[in-house]
Amino acid sequence: MRNDWRVRAKAVALTAATALTAAAVLGGAAAPKASAATAVSVTVNGTAGLGTIPSGAVGLNTAVYDSNMNDTPIPGLLKAAGINALRYPGGSYSDIYNWQTNVAQGGYDAPNTSFANFMGTAQAAAASPIITVNYGTGTPALAASWVQNANVTNKYGISYWEVGNEVYGNGTYGANWETDAHCQTSSGTPVTVGSEPSQTYGCGPAVYANNVLSYMSAMKAASANAHVCAVLTTPGGWPDNVTNPQTSPLPWNQTVLTALGSKTDCVIVHYYPGGSGAAGMLTDTSDISGITSTLHSEISQYAKVDPATVPILVTETNSNVDMDTQPNALFAADMYMTWLENGVANVDWWDEHNGPGTNPPSVVDGAQDYGDYGIFSSGGNNSGVTEPAVETPFGPYYGIEMLSKLGGPGDTMVNSTSSNALVRVHAVRRAGGNLDLLIDNEDPGNPYTVNLAYNGFTPAGSPTVFTFANNGNSITSATQSSASSVTVAPYTLTVVQVPGSGGGGVTAPGAPGQPTVSGLSSSTSGNSSGIATLTWPAATPGTYPVADYQVYQQSSGGGSTLVGTTSATTLNLSGLTIGAGYTYDVVAVDSHGNPSLPSPPVTFTVPPPADASCAVHYAISSSWSGGFGAGITVTNRAATAVNGWTLTYSWPDSGEAVQSGWNGTWSQSGSAVTVASAAWNGTIAAAGGSVSVGFNGTDTGQDPAPTVFSLNGTVCANN
CATH class of the missing domain: 3.20.20.80 (Glycosidases)
Structure with a gap:
């Protein structure tokens, strides 16, 4: 070939x-x-970078x-x-x-x-x-x-x-x-x-x-x-x-x-x-x-x-x-x-x-x-x-x-969500103030009236609408008066360019730089003992000086929550859940309340406590199309022996499952896995004793490692 x-x-x-x-x-x-247009709700979150x-x-x-x-x-x-x-x-x-x-x-x-x-x-x-x-x-x-x-x-x-x-x-x-x-x-x-x-x-x-x-x-x-x-x-x-x-x-x-x-x-x-x-x-x-x-x-x-x-x-x-x-x-x-x-x-x-x-x-x-x-x-x-x-x-x-x-190089992508899976959306905020929205109507037979809602952005003018129609051979454009809705035909691509507020010669601050995370850790005091420090490069001032930075936590559903405001370029986080993933971004606000575009996001997972009384080593030992094998070694760091044990963890990917296991009694409910000790390996010696178990599993293509293991209800360190 x-x-x-x-x-x-x-x-x-x-x-x-x-x-x-x-x-x-x-x-x-x-x-x-094609039938009459059905309503679809689309929300753009201008603060979720x-x-x-x-x-x-x-x-x-x-x-x-x-x-x-x-x-x-x-x-x-x-x-x-x-x-x-x-x-x-x-x-x-x-x-x-x-x-x-x-x-x-x-x-x-x-x-x-x-x-x-x-x-x-x-x-x-x-x-x-x-x-x-x-x-x-x-x-x-x-x-x-x-x-x-x-x-x-x-x-x-x-x-x-x-x-x-x-x-x-x-x-x-x-x-x-x-x-x-x-x-x-x-x-x-x-x-x-x-x-x-x-x-x-x-x-x-x-x-x-x-x-x-x-x-x-x-x-x-x-x-x-x-x-x-x-x-x-x-x-x-x-x-x-x-x-x-x-x-x-x-x-x-x-x-x-x-x-x-x-x-x-x-x-x-x-x-x-x-x-x-x-x-x-x-x-x-x-x-x-x-x-x-x-x-x-x-x-x-x-x-x-x-x-x-x-x-x-x-x-x-x-x-x-x-x-x-x-x-x-x-x-x-x-x-x-x-x-x-x-x-x-x-x-x-x-x-x-x-x-x-x-x-x-x-x-x-x-x-x-x-x-x-x-x-x-x-x-x-x-x-x-x-x-x-x-x-x-x-x-x-x-x-x-x-x-x-x-959008083009340097423009900021922001989160957008649609109430209809056949209407896919993507949003970009331009440095000049516009918010542009791509609407991908993947329904071959139905038009939709897309109702637009904005968080962290205020429309200020008549949108320009670009359309690539089904079986078209060019892209057309038109201006419409409303920034709150647009109708999209079946099997079409539509870009709505919405002018934003911020006129009058006022320039907003530049977006803060990429945040980084340091001091990420947890303790044995509880499941929500995770801490971290976010740090980011300062924003470039616009017409007015930068007064504050707003730190937002993004949710999986496209929303975001303001978790802190600071005049510094760093923020301490606490109360984070062990094993959970978090995504944050930062918005600069000047002395007159004008916000910047959001920074790029930073994503991290909270690790289990390093000084836990037990430690777990997880490693894939073999894999094949549709399945994989892995071994788990549990080490007892405590000064006393463990007599009778139960190991628990959850799969991060919904397609992962235990098919068969050994050196313990294996069970799974939803994504949660439980391994109970066998009659002959229920004791784990103190101060470094260990026990090993293994399994063959199935997957749908991806098999990321679990993030948190618990032994008899106690979270273990990753080894």
């Missing part, structure tokens, strides 16, 4: 069973006749086998859509491509697709490059020479460099689409990497991680400011949670992050949700918060670094359903914003041009779909259906372009 650019080499998706059928296109059923939109956040893949990659219209089309990052040289081709010779070993390189050609387009489009260096057949020296050429010789200042594409697809887990010359020889000879022999045969995550360290050393020697990114598996997607006793005895992410440790610089995941149809595909974005939460947890647990310091990039994404039509436009807009709201640095659509798919094209709600992963037509033909002229945008292009109406 690598030799045919019309069928993207990467189309191996997130489950082994669907690896070769992921490109199947399912036509949508004809939409029912979700962070600023990063520079280079809205990205797109390019590929050296695409002869249209650098066509003359491309830079203008990219700028018009607000696409400000470009990934090169293209998926699995990255692992066979030599940037110096512009040759992909065993593949096809189209004319005028060299690195210099690519950079011409990237610079003309004002897009930040993201480069995937050749791990499969390359060397650290080849990668370092690329960094040297780009950032030293030509001073391009490229920040993000991936080490390989989907390296886990090198046969480690059975599926083999990614070229990897580090794999074992046909005779099964162990691979030696650097000066250390691999502990396994083959090319599993331990070999990859050791090589990433070599690449990192060479590339950072060429340019210290280069972020060298490691490939991880996407939590919940194949081959996450899969192990191979010979080459990957522990999960990929655990192995890679443990090996990289404090050198973890940035990480890469890919995201190709499936879905059996448009409705299922459009709900997949609800998994993104869990994916990012799991990645942050893994970075903290295994690399043992602050996950806030490790950028996450989603360098490939698309759906596998109705790729060129309205459902995928809806998906694109919602998907980009959901990732960004959850703190990722960059999201890159696959891809610029791809060509029609191998399955017969379908008609989706009256519009022709070509099974083409590109955002632009390549003019190809499949099954007698010819695509429109080259560079004609498909639906997802306009879905991405709608984001440019919503």
Whole structure:
């Protein structure tokens, strides 16, 4: 497949069973006749910050086998859509491509697709490059020479460099689409990497991680400011949670992050949700918060670094359903914003041009779909259906372009909620005072009257409304008088730009900087003994000096509660619940009561007391698709023995469950798990005695570790 650019080499998706059928296109059923508009309530919380939109956040893949990659219209089309990052040289081709010779070993390189050609387009489009260096057949020296050429010789200042594409697809887990010359020889000879022999045969995550360290050393020697990114598996997607006793005895992410440790610089995941149809595909974005939460947890647990310091990039994404039509436009807009709201640095659509798919094209709600992963037509033909002229945008292009109406780099994302799951919303506060709202009506048959309510924001003028209609080929705009409601048609994307108060020449303070947490701890005095100190960089004064800072605690339902006001840039928190997660942000208020935009949020979990009389060590010992095994060791730190014990904890993810356990009597009710001692291990000796239990469990893709364990009702320390 690598030799045919019309069928993207990467189309191996997130489950082994669907690896070769992921490109199947399912036509949508004809939409029912639209009914009268139903009311939907949307609330925007202007004080609940979700962070600023990063520079280079809205990205797109390019590929050296695409002869249209650098066509003359491309830079203008990219700028018009607000696409400000470009990934090169293209998926699995990255692992066979030599940037110096512009040759992909065993593949096809189209004319005028060299690195210099690519950079011409990237610079003309004002897009930040993201480069995937050749791990499969390359060397650290080849990668370092690329960094040297780009950032030293030509001073391009490229920040993000991936080490390989989907390296886990090198046969480690059975599926083999990614070229990897580090794999074992046909005779099964162990691979030696650097000066250390691999502990396994083959090319599993331990070999990859050791090589990433070599690449990192060479590339950072060429340019210290280069972020060298490691490939991880996407939590919940194949081959996450899969192990191979010979080459990957522990999960990929655990192995890679443990090996990289404090050198973890940035990480890469890919995201190709499936879905059996448009409705299922459009709900997949609800998994993104869990994916990012799991990645942050893994970075903290295994690399043992602050996950806030490790950028996450989603360098490939698309759906596998109705790729060129309205459902995928809806998906694109919602998907980009959901990732960004959850703190990722960059999201890159696959891809610029791809060509029609191998399955017969379908008609989706009256519009022709070509099974083409590109955002632009390549003019190809499949099954007698010819695509429109080259560079004609498909639906997802306009879905991405709608984001440019919503916000841009440096603007502040804020929380918004909808009373109807089919009406998805995202909100951005602009530095100039506007509040912009994206409304994604994923109902193919019903319009809605969206009633708008605002917290921490006061509308002050007539909104401008941008619309991308179902099966449209452009974005339209209009002005309306009301800022309290807007009607959205079926299967449409709408951006409402609402002018805000604060005129009269008064400039509000700048947003406070990213808060950090210190002194996070708890004690044995009680379940709500957690304490922490928040500290944040001061806000820049506007017309008037900054008088106070308001600290808000965000709730899971989109609301926020003012928990403290201070003139300092620090606030002590107390009464926090052990094991609970908390999110806070800060708003500056000047001497005349004008509030700033909210700071980026900080999120943390309160740990159990370090001096508890017991300690628990929890570790996953094996994993596979749909399940995992783990061991738990309980240590008695007290001066007296424990005679008869019960261990309790709760799963953080609703999909986790105990299937069978040993060395104790296991039971589960809801998410709560109880393990009672067996007749032969009920005594835990004093001052360091321990007992171990284990289990096999099931999951729905993600299995984060429990945060709190209790022994006979006493909270234990994490060990």
